[in-house]
Amino acid sequence: MGTPVLAVFGPTDSDATGPLGPDSRVVRQPVPCSPCLLRECPIDHRCMVGLESSRSCTRREELLATGQGTPDLPAADPAPDPRTAFLDRDGTIIEDLGYLGDPERIHFIPGAIEAMRVLRAAGYRLVLVTNQAGVARGLITEGDVRRVNDRLRQLLAEAGVLLDAIYYCPHHAEVGPPEYRLACDCRKPGPGMVERARQDLG
Numbered sequence: 001m002g003t004p005v006l007a008v009f010g011p012t013d014s015d016a017t018g019p020l021g022p023d024s025r026v027v028r029q030p031v032p033c034s035p036c037l038l039r040e041c042p043i044d045h046r047c048m049v050g051l052e053s054s055r056s057c058t059r060r061e062e063l064l065a066t067g068q069g070t071p072d073l074p075a076a077d078p079a080p081d082p083r084t085a086f087l088d089r090d091g092t093i094i095e096d097l098g099y100l101g102d103p104e105r106i107h108f109i110p111g112a113i114e115a116m117r118v119l120r121a122a123g124y125r126l127v128l129v130t131n132q133a134g135v136a137r138g139l140i141t142e143g144d145v146r147r148v149n150d151r152l153r154q155l156l157a158e159a160g161v162l163l164d165a166i167y168y169c170p171h172h173a174e175v176g177p178p179e180y181r182l183a184c185d186c187r188k189p190g191p192g193m194v195e196r197a198r199q200d201l202g
């Protein structure tokens with residue numbers, strides 16, 4: 001209808017449901033975890049509490065100053081900073097107990113959670129990449145790996161640390177049944193898991 005619109009977005013996706021038309025502006029805080037589309041924030045509501053009223057007022061003044069039919073200002077704030085920290089799991093975040101299959105045996109390495117909080121505060125995405133050749137060796141199953149990873153994600157969320165993604169490689173080049181005995185590119189130091197994260201997270 002040609003009416004100027006200033007829309008404030010937090011966990012929802014301004015690209016999918018933002019206002020249409022040249023006389024609209026979006027105000028959002030560019031944080032790595034938004035848009036998450038979650039109804040309840042598992043961490044600290046940073047996509048909302050990071051918004052400042054002065055920023056909204058600046059956008060409003062820009063919008064009113066341009067009038068209608070002047071689409072020379074950007075319609076949305078810049079995309080979140082794509083910096084990402086890729087973290088190993090066993091021996092880096094949690095103690096390396098050797099082919100961990102029991103979620104109840106997770107023990108965090110002292111300082112790991114605090115370090116992850118620092119990375120988050122600095123604007124980094126956090127992606128876990130872990131070799132799990134115990135699957136190929138028949139010592140654990142992929143279901144075990146997923147249960148441990150799910151519990152790890154939950155414990156970190158309870159501690160205020162959000163993981164953007166978890167990737168694991170169940171393969172080994174020399175042992176295991178054919179479906180797992182692979183000279184794959186996802187087993188570190190191969191780049192496969194990092195490439196997958198690049199495709200998934202941009």
